[in-house]
Amino acid sequence: MSKINTLLFDCDNTLVLSEELAFEACAELINEICATHNVKLEKPFTGESLIKEFVGQNFRGMLVGLQKIYNFSLTPEQLEDYVRREEDAVIAKLKASLVPCPGVDAQLEALQAEGKYKLVVVSSSAKRRVWASVVKVGQDRFFSEDVVYSAATSLPVPTSKPDPAIYIHSLEQLGKKAEEAVAIEDSKSGTLSAVRAGIKTIGYVGPYSDDRKAEMEKVLRDAGAVVVMKDWSEFPEMLAKIESGAA
Incomplete structure (x- = not known):
C-alpha cells in the first residue's frame, strides 16, 4: 500500500x-x-x-x-x-x-507543522476566484499559488467536476500516483471527480444545514467517499482510517 x-x-x-x-x-x-x-x-x-x-x-x-x-x-x-x-x-x-469553514485553519496549521503532506487545492472554479478566496481568508500561508488547480482554467480544455480530468491533471503535475493522495470534498460532483480519478475521498458535510447533513452524508458515500466527517475536528481520525487501510 x-x-x-x-x-x-x-x-x-x-x-x-x-x-x-x-x-x-x-x-x-x-x-x-x-x-x-x-x-x-x-x-x-x-x-x-x-x-x-x-x-x-x-x-x-x-x-x-x-x-x-x-x-x-x-x-x-x-x-x-x-x-x-x-x-x-x-x-x-x-x-x-468570505470566511473560512469552521475549524479548517486549525487542521491546516497542524498539517503544516507536521510537514508530512503536500497541501494542494483542486477546484472546479476559476483559478483567479480560488486564489482570491484563499488569500482573502489568509490560507495562502498554507497553499502556494502554483498548487492551486482549476477545472475551469488549468486544463487545455475547460471542464467541471464530476469529470475527473482536473484530479488526473493535478496528480500528473505533482508527479504523484492516486494511491499517494487523499481528496476532501463536500459535493456529489466533486466526490465523483476524485473517486473516478482513483483517489480515496473524505466527504465533508459541515456546511450543510443540520436537517440535510444525514441526506448529504448518504449522497457522498453513494458517490464513493470512503469516510464522511461533519466537522473538521474529525479530520485526523478520518485520515488515520484511510492510512491504516481501515477505510
Missing part, C-alpha cells in the same frame, strides 16, 4: 464558506441571461435554488446544463463573456464577505 503524502482539498464550502455567496452572484447573472435569450422561467433563480441544482459545478458547467434544459444556445463568444462577468461578480462578493 502506497504511503499517503498528498492532500487535495476542494475549495468552495470545504476550505471557505463561498457557495452561498457565489451562487447569489450566479443567480443574478443567470436570470439576466435567461431574459436575454427569451427563456421562460416559472420563477427567477435564487442562490438557494441554483445550489440545489448545480452544487459542485462551475459556472461554465451550469451554462452548458441550462442550454440543454431550456433549449437555447450561446455562441462561444457569449459564453466566454458571461464566464468572465460571473467571475468578476463572484470575486467581488467573496472579497467583501
